[in-house]
Amino acid sequence: MHIIESGNVAAALGVKLAEAAVIAAYPITPQTPLTEKLSELVDAGEMDAQYIPVESEHSALAVCIAASSTGSRTFTATSANGLLYMNEQLHWAAGARLPIVMCVVNRGIGAPWTVWNDHQDAISQRDTGWIQLYACDHQQIFDTVLKAFRLAEIVSVPVMVCYDGYILSHTYMPFELSDDEQVRKFLPPFKPDYYLDPACPKNLNTVTLPDIRPDVRGETAPGYMEIRHNLHTDMRKSLDVITDIEKEFKDIFGRGGFPFIEPYRVNDADYVAVCMGSLSYHLRDVIDKLRDEGVSVGVAGLRVYRPFPDKAIADAFSHKKGLIVFEKALSYGNQGALFADIKAALYAKTDRPFVRNYILGLGGREIKTSELADALRNSCRPSSATTDRPEWIGLKM
Amino acid sequence: MPAKTTVLNLTEEEFVHPGNRACSGCGLSIIYRIALKALGRDTILVVPPSCLTVLQGLYPIAATQLPCLNVTFASTAAAATGVLGALRAQGREKTTVAAWAGDGGTADIGLQALSGACERGENFIFFCYDNEAYMNTGVQRSGTTPRHVLTTTTPITGKPHRSKDVPAIMAAHGLDYVATASASYPIDLYDKTIKAKALYGPRYFHIHTPCPAGWGFQPDLSVKIGRLAVETGLFDLYEIENGKFRLTGKSAKMLGKKRRPVRDYLKTQSRFKALTNDHIEAVQHEVDIKWAGYENTCQPSPTA
Numbered sequence: 001m002h003i004i005e006s007g008n009v010a011a012a013l014g015v016k017l018a019e020a021a022v023i024a025a026y027p028i029t030p031q032t033p034l035t036e037k038l039s040e041l042v043d044a045g046e047m048d049a050q051y052i053p054v055e056s057e058h059s060a061l062a063v064c065i066a067a068s069s070t071g072s073r074t075f076t077a078t079s080a081n082g083l084l085y086m087n088e089q090l091h092w093a094a095g096a097r098l099p100i101v102m103c104v105v106n107r108g109i110g111a112p113w114t115v116w117n118d119h120q121d122a123i124s125q126r127d128t129g130w131i132q133l134y135a136c137d138h139q140q141i142f143d144t145v146l147k148a149f150r151l152a153e154i155v156s157v158p159v160m161v162c163y164d165g166y167i168l169s170h171t172y173m174p175f176e177l178s179d180d181e182q183v184r185k186f187l188p189p190f191k192p193d194y195y196l197d198p199a200c201p202k203n204l205n206t207v208t209l210p211d212i213r214p215d216v217r218g219e220t221a222p223g224y225m226e227i228r229h230n231l232h233t234d235m236r237k238s239l240d241v242i243t244d245i246e247k248e249f250k251d252i253f254g255r256g257g258f259p260f261i262e263p264y265r266v267n268d269a270d271y272v273a274v275c276m277g278s279l280s281y282h283l284r285d286v287i288d289k290l291r292d293e294g295v296s297v298g299v300a301g302l303r304v305y306r307p308f309p310d311k312a313i314a315d316a317f318s319h320k321k322g323l324i325v326f327e328k329a330l331s332y333g334n335q336g337a338l339f340a341d342i343k344a345a346l347y348a349k350t351d352r353p354f355v356r357n358y359i360l361g362l363g364g365r366e367i368k369t370s371e372l373a374d375a376l377r378n379s380c381r382p383s384s385a386t387t388d389r390p391e392w393i394g395l396k397m
Numbered sequence: 398m399p400a401k402t403t404v405l406n407l408t409e410e411e412f413v414h415p416g417n418r419a420c421s422g423c424g425l426s427i428i429y430r431i432a433l434k435a436l437g438r439d440t441i442l443v444v445p446p447s448c449l450t451v452l453q454g455l456y457p458i459a460a461t462q463l464p465c466l467n468v469t470f471a472s473t474a475a476a477a478t479g480v481l482g483a484l485r486a487q488g489r490e491k492t493t494v495a496a497w498a499g500d501g502g503t504a505d506i507g508l509q510a511l512s513g514a515c516e517r518g519e520n521f522i523f524f525c526y527d528n529e530a531y532m533n534t535g536v537q538r539s540g541t542t543p544r545h546v547l548t549t550t551t552p553i554t555g556k557p558h559r560s561k562d563v564p565a566i567m568a569a570h571g572l573d574y575v576a577t578a579s580a581s582y583p584i585d586l587y588d589k590t591i592k593a594k595a596l597y598g599p600r601y602f603h604i605h606t607p608c609p610a611g612w613g614f615q616p617d618l619s620v621k622i623g624r625l626a627v628e629t630g631l632f633d634l635y636e637i638e639n640g641k642f643r644l645t646g647k648s649a650k651m652l653g654k655k656r657r658p659v660r661d662y663l664k665t666q667s668r669f670k671a672l673t674n675d676h677i678e679a680v681q682h683e684v685d686i687k688w689a690g691y692e693n694t695c696q697p698s699p700t701a
Binding site for chain 2: 021022024049050052053054055056058059060062063064065066067068069070071072074088089092196197198200201202203204205206207208209213214215216221223
């Protein structure tokens with residue numbers, strides 16, 4: 001069934017079909033319509049879940065951490081400063097290996113206050129041990145929420161589903177709403193290996209020492225460093241799981257098929273624009289225009305940011321002449337984080353493309369098609385070289 | 398009427414292993430052991446970083462035979478909310494959820510989450526074991542450290558500020574049950590815990606918990622010092638049930654009687670060394686005013 005709804009409602013309907021049992025959230029623009037919709041679904045009896053209106057984002061994730069530790073499928077959503085207020089809890093959820101799913105409706109961070117879209121919120125949380133998936137349109141928001149629960153519960157790592165504030169969250173687009181039967185086939189009920197249960201008491205997240213210790217039976221348990229190593233290793237393994245899930249999803253729903261990189265006119269292109277989120281669809285118009293002008297360029301939307309799909313990127317792009325990375329976030333004092341990661345992914349290749357970086361759209365600054373076209377015209381040249389520092393699009397100074 | 402609780406008719410079942418990592422003379426180890434006997438086996442515990450985290454033991458060894466979720470410092474009551482949400486979702490509502498936090502985790506960093514959970518009417522029991530400073534991190538002042546007390550962050554002239562009245566803050570949330578207790582009166586705590594366990598909604602315990610290392614006294618004096626706090630009228634045993642205040646146990650028995658001077662308590666601990674005679678007289682004056690209020694409003698306990 002195709003429906004026309006906002007991106008936030010697309011996410012809420014995904015959460016409903018995923019049968020999240022405990023939902024906690026604190027309001028922040030532009031996430032609010034998502035959680036309003038969920039509270040409405042629960043209040044109307046259309047969704048069998050506990051909706052807990054907490055007093056802060058820190059508590060929202062605390063509820064999810066505890067409910068997940070008690071054996072229930074959990075969901076929350078936030079944006080911008082709300083995500084940052086969760087920072088400690090983000091690390092805690094990942095360290096405790098809880099399959100929590102959270103929508104991050106991307107927004108710039110204060111100070112100064114902004115409520116408009118960029119990616120600084122999610123990118124600044126990239127090292128918290130969460131998987132980060134990015135959606136480009138409403139269909140992908142809905143689909144990615146379902147995939148996120150499946151992925152999180154297989155690898156026991158929490159997952160962020162990131163999508164652009166306003167551009168996707170508050171706009172209305174048609175998308176296919178899958179039926180319960182398809183979703184049930186794709187997403188089995190949540191059955192954790194262990195959870196808080198008086199019949200089988202466990203003390204979760206206890207203090208660890210720098211070295212490993214034996215338990216009461218004399219068996220050696222992993223220490224803090226082993227636990228961290230396991231998280232990293234499982235994050236890397238989740239790249240394979242993402243590939244498998246994408247295939248399963250396509251088999252059941254007939255959609256998707258691009259686990260890491262969604263290409264548009266990339267195959268025969270000498271140059272490729274790379275970005276995350278809705279901008280990659282925005283760039284498709286620019287690519288068509290430039291192709292008409294004879295510029296050999298395509299665009300690739302990156303769907304997964306952590307774990308970083310470095311091999312997929314190296315395989316897809318190492319034979320290209322140039323990559324142009326557009327980012328709505330910045331590692332202050334250095335360069336775009338995605339830009340640095342892409343350069344690192346290509347470093348081992350002897351014959352690699354140049355990589356350039358454009359920062360744009362911070363705090364919702366309008367991204368003009370003409371500016372994107374100019375940037376690509378200037379960059380897609382044999383004489384271009386890899387840069388150390390980003391250039392800025394739309395900066396007025 | 399049920400038989401009067403004594404140490405002889407407490408359950409013999411133990412939920413806290415001996416040989417745990419509590420300090421000698423730790424007031425928490427008394428109340429934790431006794432309250433868990435009242436809570437029983439069908440209980441899930443939620444604990445933020447605090448002395449209890451240490452008492453519980455170091456991974457992979459645990460000192461408590463009940464399931465326990467260790468959570469971030471500020472999130473105790475929110476985490477209890479999450480446990481309850483999952484239990485409701487799974488139809489496991491019979492299980493008791495009990496949070497145990499120190500005074501910092503309750504009165505300071507944990508207060509927002511606790512207030513939120515109480516406003517939402519979450520069905521949990523929150524135990525604040527108040528040792529009147531951040532003991533686990535090395536005796537820094539907290540929101541419940543009394544005025545003039547020496548801590549490692551008020552090291553010379555003592556804390557210049559009053560302490561927070563956390564039970565009053567919790568009572569202002571309109572809770573059905575708020576109680577104080579003392580590590581030196583474990584049966585009073587046991588009876589209150591049994592009573593609280595049978596109620597529904599947020600229930601709050603504020604427990605005076607002597608700490609030899611932080612307060613500066615010999616470990617064998619813990620019980621005596623906790624009793625002195627009550628006998629001098631500095632810390633009072635009471636419960637507020639459906640908004641009705643009632644002194645209990647030893648405090649109820651003190652109505653209409655002469656109390657010991659606060660000096661008897663203050664002279665036993667090195668943390669009070671910065672108090673001058675004027676300070677001590679001011680403390681005595683405050684206690685006298687408080688008790689004059691009790692004498693006007695409280696009925697002597699029928700069992701006293």
